[in-house]
Amino acid sequence: MSSRVLTAVAWPYANGPRHIGHVSGFGVPSDVFSRFMRMSGHDVLMVSGTDEHGTPISVQAEREGLTTRQLADKYNRVIVEDLQGLGLSYDLFTRTTTLNHYKVVQDLFLGLHKNGYVVPRSAMGAVSPSTGRTLPDRYIEGTCPICGYDGARGDQCDNCGNQLDPVDLLNPRSRINGETPKFVETEHYFLDLPALAGSLGKWLSERTDWRPNVLKFSQNLLDDLRPRAITRDLDWGVPIPLEGWRDEPMKRLYVWFDAVIGYLSASVEWAKRTGDPEAWREWWTNHDARSYYFMGKDNIVFHSVIWPGMLLGHNGRGDHGGAVGPMGDLRLPDEVVSSEFLTMSGSKFSTSRGKVIYVRDFLRDFGPDALRYFIAVAGPENQDTDFTWDEFIRRTNFELANEWGNLVNRAVSMAHKNVGSIPAATDLRDVDHELLAASRGCFDIIGDLLKRSRFKQASGEAMRLVSAANKYISDTEPWKLKNDPPRRDTVLHTALQVVSDANTLLTPFLPHAAQQVHETLGGSGVWAAQPEIRTVGEEGGPDYPVLMGEYAAEQARWTSTPIEVGRRLTKPTPLFAKLDEKLGETGPDWAPLSG
Ligand SMILES: [Zn+2]
Known part of the structure; x- marks a missing residue:
């Protein structure tokens, strides 16, 4: 490629x-x-x-x-x-x-x-009879010839969404003074x-x-x-x-x-x-x-x-x-x-009917990564999909907090407490090899899905690895290995390697959390770069804000990078806060669910 x-x-x-x-x-x-x-x-x-x-x-x-x-x-x-x-x-x-x-x-x-x-053609344009001036399409109102809606505009009908020409409207009238426009030949390009x-x-x-x-x-x-x-x-x-x-x-x-x-x-x-x-x-x-x-x-x-x-x-x-x-x-x-479309209670989001969840409100209360994850894993990738608070809260609590956040927390906390840095692995057993091989294999599998924009499957595969790593920790019980430090360290090393891999695999979905995990694992510098708002101008025009970023400088690479034995670990802080389950029934107060 x-x-x-x-x-x-x-x-x-x-x-x-x-x-x-x-x-x-x-x-x-x-x-x-x-x-x-x-x-x-x-x-x-x-x-x-x-x-x-x-x-x-x-x-x-x-x-x-x-x-x-x-x-x-x-x-x-x-x-x-x-x-x-x-x-x-x-x-x-x-x-x-x-x-x-x-x-x-x-x-x-x-x-x-x-x-x-691009060719000129004559079309019928509206003129105000009282002033003789051209009437812009949007200043003409009438009945939609397609759906019969009475408030259709000269360029489109807001009721059925069809594009119209002013001359198509039944009973056209000027929105300026109510008069009936005159239609005269005018030229347009096609x-x-x-x-x-x-x-x-x-x-x-x-x-x-x-x-x-x-x-x-x-x-x-x-x-x-x-x-x-x-x-x-x-x-x-x-x-x-x-x-x-x-x-x-x-x-x-x-x-x-x-x-x-x-x-x-x-x-x-x-x-x-x-x-x-x-x-x-x-x-x-x-x-x-x-x-x-x-x-x-x-x-x-x-x-x-x-x-x-x-x-x-x-x-x-x-x-x-x-x-x-x-x-x-x-x-x-x-x-x-x-x-496809993200819907709410079965219909499209609609500003005019007040059925809407603005990005700004969402970010303020829940942060960017929870929304990004929800869209990737449960969004309208191949069919219209209903957004429900219930599902958003369930996925945030069970998948991001309980599965991924918990894996990072367990693995790093135990290594931090017992060793203080990334421990060395010795004498890997089958169970360790299997998990590490599965983790390395994810890069091809998930990479192939992301190349083809299959975000749902890709995020699902990454979360499957996270679950496997959680199961590995539960099965190997490193907290019971106090009397066998080499084995304990091997288990913790293996778990941390998979945390590092999973963090790489989840970086496209959760770039903010990925930066935090990178630092928790003792990394420094920019792992996943973020866009910046810059004010720019051009000759002869006003200044305006744009988004740009220094993405080439970020460290994230799509590969399993061996973790560095001896690197200092920091005590982890929770990656994702758990949300109040009641929100699933009520919605937040700025977007309440009505019965
Ligand atoms: Zn219509």
Whole structure:
């Protein structure tokens, strides 16, 4: 396998704080994967940022009495802080309102335009009869033609979730003054997906290692691809870089088009920020690199069809050819890793109905690793999964505290008390050899699962080793070996070696606890690096917070490292606090369970 790995993580939308359903879909799985890949010696570039354009941002800004820019600033910061708290190791987590992003989006647009894959078409746009001015889509309201909901907006229906055009609405009216808009012909740009369908079909037919459901779903979409609008009547978004359009205040690139280009623009920004502006090309135009995209299942189409289509068009590899665009011959996705939904009491988390658990509240009360573990072991990896407090508490108490925390505590406490340092092993018996062999074998087994984003099985295998080590200690009873110090030391050495191995195996899932175990075992320095919030700026633009980190300096490696005999041990403190079981019935007071 190659050494360059691009982890492209779906961009959270900056219209509010993120809840645990969001981070279970894109955040935690991509971080577990990236941490594992770095530990295995790959050169990982993990990028994302907040998605800040589009109507919902404008609507929320109106609701909060802020400008769109103020609202985007507010939630960009909240989300950056939440993701940092979770320990998500982005090489760069940025935002879509940077000048760098605008430039990369416009370059990609121009590449597509030049090759003829972006085409103008006339569409019906709404105009206010009293002022003669263009009405933005979001200022038009009416009845949804699909579900009949009366409060649908010109761009989408919040009730059924379908995207709409203002002209589709029944009984359309202006939200400004209630008048009925006039519809006149206006021009918009469309991505000519039918002209990319043949090339996409050929490319998809080569994706033999994709999950069959994702592949089949994507191939089915090719049969009735239609041109897709990439501009809208909007005032909040990236301007269209063409003569006569650039300064048009009511025409902007559609938010989906600019957001999906964020993977590329964030890579370009990362390269600039790390002092080698061309370094991003190693992940984007190098044939040996591999790219992995992480998202929720509602986003598959963008990553398996539309984004690859945009890249093919830019590269001049669509059905009618063309020239390589301004960004170079860009790599298409190698893997599309989608997760299902985390639900609560059987339905999606919903801010509007108050059925929501915010990341911030969760981190404050339970810390990052318990949530990360829950998402890995019980999250919506391959089916919609209900979050229950009962299960969260059970897994935290029985698996993290009783099994893993207890193993660390027992093994280190006994060695600390009896020896003070890591004891030497002599005359290993079969029972010792067996456990050590099982422990070493876990690196291949779990590594193979993590490579394929099978987080549930991978965490399960690691916990199986932890249980085996607990059983080993119970069976060998080192506390009864006072009169046989060599045997006692051998047992403790074996147990500590497996604690060290298990800690390595659990590092991608529990990076904060892993650092603590590393220090408990007498280690120093950074075992698992964490993201930092840095304030950055760009020429001509305001400062903003980003996540970056010094991950290359971390010590964690995906291998069994022999523990060092004689290394001083410190008295362990509990890794995971046990939670009050009553919480399982009531929920915390900030997210109470109602009967
Ligand atoms: Zn509807």
